[in-house]
Amino acid sequence: MSINFQVIKEVDMVGGYWDNFVRINLTTNEISKQSFSDEDLRNYIGGSGLGAKVVCEETDENTDPLGPENVLTIFTGPFVGTGLPNFGRYDVATKSPLNGLFGEANSGGTWGTKLKHAGVDGLILTGQPQNRYIYISTTGISAYMTPMNSGARILLK
16 A cells, blocks of 8 residues: 655645654555644644654553554654754654553654655554555655565665
8 A cells, every 4th residue: 555745845844844644554554644733733742742642542541552553653843854953853652561651762863854854744653563664755655565574664765
């Protein structure tokens, strides 16, 4: 399953977001676009805030952290990809298997900037991964099966 994007120009980014959040069900390979309201983007600024919003809305105390009903978000913030120093970070959030509560991690490097330059603000992963890889480029996103025991990967180009 694939989702294609229109060619993105810098002037299309408003308020630091492309309005291009992508939801991928790793069980069914279904890929869809998700939008957030301007109010949500202002109230839950950045990857940490939006990740907390999605995880808290889509999980509850009965959600198995290692089950297919859990959600994993990978979000960038509004300044990622702008060239400002130290704004290449991204945030990963989910219901933690460690304590059954909200858990998140934040990382730097070039991955967040590459995701944003591909025109994607963030990923919302659901379902149970079964030897899949996700390919992201400036023209779209595709999810593919991988050979057995090769693990799951997200490739940015």
